[in-house]
Amino acid sequence: MVEFCPECSSLLRKKLLDGKSYLACICGYKQEFGSNKDEIQKNIQEKKQALDDGLIIVSEKDKISVHPLVTRECPKCKHNEAEAWQEQTRSADEPSTSFFRCVKCKNTWREY
């Protein structure tokens, strides 16, 4: 942020006086520099917001389109993260089958 002196149009310089920031000019003009802090705060807020938004989108997508991720080593590429879900086999007295799909190579396998 560059500010110019309203008195003489020189470039204002940041100065710290009594713990407060000022924009000061060589002509003696100075103004309190409070807005800078707000500006930074605002930037942080916006970044946080963007991050939150991103996370929300990711988690929503996860909920809708993919199965929960579990730690499972892919037999094909050895990546250790896979989607997991279960499917009931034809007869109800048989145990359900667990399916896994590698998040990296999309290899699908099952465990009984």
Ligand SMILES: [Zn+2]
């Ligand atoms: Zn000035």
Ligand SMILES: [Zn+2]
């Ligand atoms: Zn894999």
